[in-house]
Amino acid sequence: xxxxxxxxxxxxxxxxxxxxxxxxxxxxxxxxxxxxxxxxxxxxxxxxxxxxxxxxxxxxxxxxxxxxxxxxxxxxxxxxxxxxxxxxxxxxxxxxxxxxxxxxxxxxxxxxxxxxxxxxxxxxxxxxxxxxxxxxxxxxxxxxxxxxxxxxxxxxxxxxxxxxxxxxxxxxxxxxxxxxxxxxxxxxxxxxxxxxxxxxxxxxxxxxxxxxxxxxxxxxxxxxxxxxxxxxxxxxxxxxxxxxxxxxxxxxxxxxxxxxxxxxxxxxxxxxxxxxxxxxxxxxxxxxxxxxxxxxxxxxxxxxxxxxxxxxxxxxxxxxxxxxxxxxxxxxxxxxxxxxxxxxxxxxxxxxxxxxxxxxxxxxxxxxxxxxxxxxxxxxxxxxxxxxxxxxxxxxxxxxxxxxxxxxxxxxxxxxxxxxxxxxxxxxxxxxxxxxxxxxxxxxxxxxxxxxxxxxxxxxxxxxxxxxxxxxxxxxxxxxxxxxxxxxxxxxxxxxxxxxxxxxxxxxxxxxxxxxxxxxxxxxxxxxxxxxxxxxxxxxxxxxxxxxxxxxxxxxxxxxxxxxxxxxxxxxxxxxxxxxxxxxxxxxxxxxxxxxxxxxxxxxxxxxxxxxxxxxxxxxxxxxxxxxxxxxxxxxxxxxxxxxxxxxxxxxxxxxxxxxxxxxxxxx
Amino acid sequence: xxxxxxxxxxxxxxxxxxxxxxxxxxxxxxxxxxxxxxxxxxxxxxxxxxxxxxxxxxxxxxxxxxxxxxxxxxxxxxxxxxxxxxxxxxxxxxxxxxxxxxxxxxxxxxxxxxxxxxxxxxxxxxxxxxxxxxxxxxxxxxxxxxxxxxxxxxxxxxxxxxxxxxxxxxxxxxxxxxxxxx
Numbered sequence: 069x070x071x072x073x074x075x076x077x078x079x080x081x082x083x084x085x086x087x088x089x090x091x092x093x094x095x096x097x098x099x100x101x102x103x104x105x106x107x108x109x110x111x112x113x114x115x116x117x118x119x120x121x122x123x124x125x126x127x128x129x130x131x132x133x134x135x136x137x138x139x140x141x142x143x144x145x146x147x148x149x150x151x152x153x154x155x156x157x158x159x160x161x162x163x164x165x166x167x168x169x170x171x172x173x174x175x176x177x178x179x180x181x182x183x184x185x186x187x188x189x190x191x192x193x194x195x196x197x198x199x200x201x202x203x204x205x206x207x208x209x210x211x212x213x214x215x216x217x218x219x220x221x222x223x224x225x226x227x228x229x230x231x232x233x234x235x236x237x238x239x240x241x242x243x244x245x246x247x248x249x250x251x252x253x254x255x256x257x258x259x260x261x262x263x264x265x266x267x268x269x270x271x272x273x274x275x276x277x278x279x280x281x282x283x284x285x286x287x288x289x290x291x292x293x294x295x296x297x298x299x300x301x302x303x304x305x306x307x308x309x310x311x312x313x314x315x316x317x318x319x320x321x322x323x324x325x326x327x328x329x330x331x332x333x334x335x336x337x338x339x340x341x342x343x344x345x346x347x348x349x350x351x352x353x354x355x356x357x358x359x360x361x362x363x364x365x366x367x368x369x370x371x372x373x374x375x376x377x378x379x380x381x382x383x384x385x386x387x388x389x390x391x392x393x394x395x396x397x398x399x400x401x402x403x404x405x406x407x408x409x410x411x412x413x414x415x416x417x418x419x420x421x422x423x424x425x426x427x428x429x430x431x432x433x434x435x436x437x438x439x440x441x442x443x444x445x446x447x448x449x450x451x452x453x454x455x456x457x458x459x460x461x462x463x464x465x466x467x468x469x470x471x472x473x474x475x476x477x478x479x480x481x482x483x484x485x486x487x488x489x490x491x492x493x494x495x496x497x498x499x500x501x502x503x504x505x506x507x508x509x510x511x512x513x514x515x516x517x518x519x520x521x522x523x524x525x526x527x528x529x530x531x532x533x534x535x536x537x538x539x540x541x542x543x544x545x546x547x548x549x550x551x552x553x554x555x556x557x558x559x560x561x562x563x564x565x566x567x568x569x570x571x572x573x574x575x576x577x578x579x580x581x582x583x584x585x586x587x588x589x590x591x592x593x594x595x596x597x598x599x600x601x602x603x604x605x606x607x608x609x610x611x612x613x614x615x616x617x618x619x620x621x622x623x624x625x626x627x628x629x630x631x632x633x634x635x636x637x638x639x640x641x642x643x644x645x646x647x648x649x650x651x652x653x654x655x656x657x658x659x660x661x662x663x664x665x666x667x668x669x670x671x672x673x674x675x676x677x678x679x680x681x682x683x684x685x686x687x688x689x690x691x692x693x694x695x696x697x698x699x700x701x702x703x704x705x706x707x708x709x710x711x712x713x714x715x716x717x718x719x720x721x722x723x724x725x726x727x728x729x730x731x732x733x734x735x736x
Numbered sequence: 737x738x739x740x741x742x743x744x745x746x747x748x749x750x751x752x753x754x755x756x757x758x759x760x761x762x763x764x765x766x767x768x769x770x771x772x773x774x775x776x777x778x779x780x781x782x783x784x785x786x787x788x789x790x791x792x793x794x795x796x797x798x799x800x801x802x803x804x805x806x807x808x809x810x811x812x813x814x815x816x817x818x819x820x821x822x823x824x825x826x827x828x829x830x831x832x833x834x835x836x837x838x839x840x841x842x843x844x845x846x847x848x849x850x851x852x853x854x855x856x857x858x859x860x861x862x863x864x865x866x867x868x869x870x871x872x873x874x875x876x877x878x879x880x881x882x883x884x885x886x887x888x889x890x891x892x893x894x895x896x897x898x899x900x901x902x903x904x905x906x907x908x909x910x911x912x913x914x915x916x917x918x
Contacts, residue, residue: 139763139777166759173778216791225789225822248790274780274840279767282774286767290864297867362793366758371867373756377790385791 070094071280072138072627073102078176078198080191082264083124083183087198092177098629098639099704102134102177104160104597105643107149110180111158112646112708117653121153121256122239122263128181130171130230130269133600137172137277138626139289141296141613142605144168144368146230146247147597152255153263154241154476155497157651159255160522163230164367164602165247167271170228174273185265188237192222193271203267208234210416211246212386218270231268232258233418235464239263240474242423242500246415249365249375249387253420254524255499256476280628288622295613296371296605304610306542307533314612315372315604319393320364323354328391334398336429337494337503353404360408372604380409384416392421398503399425400456410456417464422524423476423500428459430477430491431469439486444469476500494664497656499523501664509574509668511582514676515683516589517663519693521647528593530608532558532585536565536572552615554588554633561585574672579679583686594640595619642703645688645695649708652717658684658693694718739882746850747874748799748863755795755870757788761862768851768861780840783848784862792819797862797871800837801828803845808833 079088092106100106107129119125128150135143146168152159171179174193181191190203206214215229228247235243236258243258244251252258279285296314303312308327310317326345333340360380364373365387375389388411396414397407414424432455434440435448446468448458462470472480477492477500494501496517502525512532513525520528531552537543540563547559561581566572577585592607592615599619606614614622620631648656661680684691688699697718700709712718762779769783770776779785783800811833814821830837830845837846851860858864859873896905 137777139767139774141760173780212791274778276770276776276778276781278776279774282767282770282772286774293865293867300867363790363795364756365790366756366868368758369760369763370758371756371760373868377793385793387790 069278071278072135073097073177074172074175074275074277076176077178077180078193079180079182080198080200081183082181082185082189082200082266085185085200087200089176089196089198097134097627100643100646101595101598101623101639103131103136103145103147103600104149104594104647105639106178106598107131107147107160108158108643108646108650110178111149111151112650115151115650117655119151121151121156121260124182124184124264126151126182126260128257128260128264128266130167130179130181132168132171132177133596134598135622135626136168136600138279139286139369140599140601140622140626141289141292142367142370142372142602143600144370145597145600145602146171146252147600148245148252148257150255150257150260151654152257153239153259154256154479155499155523157497157523157654157656158521158647159257160597160647161245161252161254161257162597163245163247163250163252164370165228165250166368167228167230167247167250168600169368170271170273172273172277173275174271175275179269181261181264181266184263188265188267190218190231190268190270191266192218192227193269193273194222194224194227195273195275206267207237210234211236211244211418212248212384212416214268215246215248215270218268222270224270224272227270227272229268229270231418232261232266233416233464235259235417235419235474236262237267238464238466238474240419240464240466241476241479242420242427244418244420246418249377249389250367251415251418253422254522254527256420258418279626281625285622285625288618288625291618292605292613293371299611299613304546306537306546307610311534311610314609316374316390316602316608318374319390320361320374320376320388323350323357325353325394326350328394329398331504332394332398333503333505334401336399336426336433336491337501337505338433339401340505349403356404356408367602370602370605372602374604378408378412380405380412383409383412386412386415388415395421395425395503396456399429400453402453402456406453406456410453410460413457414460417460419460419464422502424460424463425456426494426500426503427463427473427477427480428456430480431459431473433491434484434488437491439484439488439491440469493666496520496663497523497660501525501667505666506668508670509672509676511574511577511579511675511679512585512589514663515582515586515679517667518661518680519586519683520590521651522593526608527603528586528590530603531589531592531610531612533562533610536562536567538567550611551617552611554616554637555584558585558588574670574675579675579682582679583683586683587686590644591637591640592616594644595636598640598643599623638703642705645699645703645705646708648689648693648695649700649705649712652694653711653715656693658691661693740879741882743878743880745876745878747876748850748860749872749874750797751870751872752796753870754868755786755797756868757786757790757795758868759786759788760865760867761797761871762786764861764865765848778840781846783837783846785836787822787825794819794821795870796821796825798826799828799848800830800846802847804829804831807831 131147145162147162149160188203192199211231211233214231230247239259241256244253245258329344362377365375379385396410463474478498481488481492516528543563596606606612623631697709761784762782765782767774787796811823863871863873
């Protein structure tokens with residue numbers, strides 16, 4: 069019997085209308101766990117680098133995490149993987165909500181979509197019965213609207229629906245897949261879904277997920293619940309409120325936005341407004357949120373309330389989470405009322421809440437700079453806020469200038485020319501980043517920004533405090549109950565870390581320490597992404613309930629796979645390397661691994677070089693960031709090494725690349 | 737002239753305003769009632785269901801009650817504070833009119849047993865797993881009179897005598913008692 073997983077994937081070929089239920093190899097589970105890990109294995113095996121994002125041969129994989137559907141609290145992530153039209157690299161955005169557990173109960177670990185449907189369709193998975201159904205009547209409908217209509221027409225109120233809106237249908241490069249209170253937004257995976265002619269995937273399941281060692285597993289779950297309770301009652305002192313607790317940053321719950329509004333950038337990630345937050349703003353924004361927020365809500369089997377239902381007067385109710393609360397507001401230099409209202413439309417259209425506002429602000433900046441002309445912007449209203457609605461409507465319909473902006477700031481700048489690329493200033497690997505500009509280079513963050521392949525800082529940071537505590541006493545208090553560390557050395561790193569002086573950034577934590585810290589932080593995210601765990605209970609917050617010490621027990625008792633910390637670390641390294649291998653094979657190199665020029669004012673080129681050199685070596689990658697034959701062998705990835713040699717990425721005699729390529733190439 | 741007896745009344749106070757719709761109660765319930773205990777998980781087997789419609793702000797945990805062999809003659813549909821609830825939304829019965837509270841494989845009815853077990857739990861598992869405090873367990877002792885409802889029985893029999901006659905009634909009772917024993 070298979071435990072925790074179902075042992076079956078659903079293979080759907082939309083070109084031929086073929087559906088198959090395929091048994092999976094349990095050895096792959098041991099090597100790559102599930103979720104992201106096994107998604108990466110499938111993409112490596114079946115999507116060669118010649119395959120373009122909008123090719124029928126590109127795969128769109130909805131993978132439920134290994135422990136989704138078990139009672140493990142907060143384990144509800146669907147990891148959606150494909151080749152991104154924006155970065156041309158592997159995208160592995162994830163969504164919480166209720167979809168992944170439902171898929172498990174229907175009897176599948178993954179849905180693997182290939183081909184392209186000639187007509188718009190949706191997939192209906194009802195236990196063993198799976199149908200490709202006509203969706204022509206859903207064309208142009210909002211993502212949330214689509215979910216409601218599908219539930220109604222199927223007469224299945226309990227079906228969970230992941231759907232795209234107009235943005236996905238029109239292949240906007242930052243289109244999301246929306247699913248109730250959650251979305252898989254980054255990397256433009258909604259565009260790939262739209263390209264495949266797939267409007268939605270609805271799923272309903274009523275089967276069992278088995279647990280290998282039931283009593284032990286439930287005991288682990290109870291401990292986690294107990295610790296969540298403890299952490300909710302005991303926030304971490306000395307850090308800003310959104311980092312003190314568990315879950316995603318509690319944006320839906322908090323009113324005090326002084327920190328975000330005064331430290332994050334406004335407009336096209338340009339302007340810092342240091343005295344923005346005053347009593348008048350606080351009062352107005354509090355009123356807005358209180359008026360529009362109906363309830364704080366959760367994902368499947370999780371006590372944290374990171375999302376909310378938002379009902380703006382005169383608009384349909386929608387669900388929101390996290391920082392999209394402020395991204396539209398700040399891009400438009402407007403207020404919260406505007407931000408929550410336009411987010412309703414943006415959510416129905418299905419666009420990424422980070423990229424979309426930034427792209428619109430970028431467009432307006434180009435207009436102000438005279439690079440985009442009145443002709444380009446013909447018909448644009450004069451009022452600032454209305455311009456954002458106008459641009460959003462054009463982008464998702466790909467009308468006029470919207471057709472250009474729909475490709476994101478990087479590709480739009482290439483197309484527009486005339487120096488527009490200087491305005492696409494906040495990208496890494498062609499992908500818009502958090503609107504954050506800082507003063508002093510932080511060595512830990514430098515490495516995370518440069519080498520993170522999820523290309524979003526929140527999806528690699530966590531665990532280790534973002535800044536040093538002011539006093540030794542505070543540090544000692546912090547490390548006292550810091551049992552989540554994989555090694556005692558991390559406590560010493562923190563204890564010695566000073567805000568100023570010799571032991572402060574950028575030279576402390578040292579290069580070597582920074583490598584270890586980044587490696588730990590990244591490892592926890594990769595483990596979460598394979599198990600389906602929300603990073604809000606694990607890799608993202610300080611002192612989380614899930615960590616490297618109890619995860620092996622969860623996997624052993626839940627999935628029946630003999631696991632310990634070393635073996636789990638090795639597995640995470642294996643599929644993390646495989647993700648890199650996929651991107652390397654698609655042309656990613658050292659030149660692509662750099663944070664935006666202006667991310668920090670004070671830069672240290674020599675130190676940065678040393679950081680990257682040392683980290684690459686530490687990870688078993690050569691000077692171009694390519695995994696070496698020796699490290700590939702160590703992870704049991706000899707098949708990757710063989711492929712690299714065959715393609716001339718590595719040579720037989722040495723590990724240096726025979727030819728330097730870059731991912732810079734135009735989309736067809 | 738009844739005898740006074742002590743009875744434990746078990747209540748789960750459901751505060752729908754506090755429900756965050758996470759369905760941890762369903763998870764805990766289906767795991768607890770799996771055989772062997774905790775060996776599998778499947779909310780479709782749960783004896784508690786969260787009626788959940790976030791866009792309408794509807795979140796109501798409902799417990800499985802007694803099985804009803806036939807459906808009601810009519811159905812109810814409530815609107816409370818402007819929120820329209822589904823037909824029979826609050827009903828606890830598993831009945832032929834819907835698939836709620838039935839084993840997904842066999843269709844056999846499910847019923848909440850307050851997690852009765854040996855050793856007993858401190859409180860039902862769904863309550864323990866509800867960190868939102870939407871479910872609160874309470875026990876109270878009540879004194880109830882164990883009545884011998886002779887009068888009620890007599891009234892009922894009297895009407896049968898009137899309808900069928902005393903002889904017919906006695907004959908039937910005799911035949912029933914033989915067939916039950918035999």
